[in-house]
Amino acid sequence: MLEIGPGYGPTTRALVGLVPKLTALELDPRLAEDLERTLGGRATIVQGDGSAMPFGDDSFSAVVCFTMLHHIPSAELQDRLFAEACRVLRPGGVFAGSDSGMSLGVRLLHVGDTMVVVDPDTFDGRLSRADFTEVRIERAAPPRRSFRFTARKPHETG
């Protein structure tokens, strides 16, 4: 499994015992170094950008990201990350995750920080355009505006 945007690693710590092999890709060099120190023996930590991934095609059976998409500074870069997630997945592999929707609380939390919220109403189309299939978006019950999603890279057709 590949996790994009582990941050200081709460989700990484939860995942590391659940999957046979975990790689975490973090943009921030300092956070990547900290993770290497704390989790390096149990997961492969890579410093890099989810919208230009340093991995070959078909490298992972699952790609996940939690509460990180809205930290990507434009919709175009987000779309590149979705295309990259599809590229590095094996055929039949799953892309899954969750993110925050727009709300006053989210806005206040991100004063002075990047916040380009993914709209769950148009997200399925964006994932389909990145070549994913079986896209499912599940919104949290109001008043929460977060959502989670799964999508699959198509099996090779022959």
Ligand SMILES: C[S@@+](CC[C@H](N)C(=O)[O-])C[C@H]1O[C@@H](n2cnc3c(N)ncnc32)[C@H](O)[C@@H]1O
């Ligand atoms: C709010 S943290 C989420 C941490 C963790 N996934 C969680 O749920 O607690 C978002 C992380 O995504 C990272 N990030 C932002 N853009 C990224 C990118 N293009 N590639 C990889 N990581 C990125 C940020 O550096 C930050 O550490």
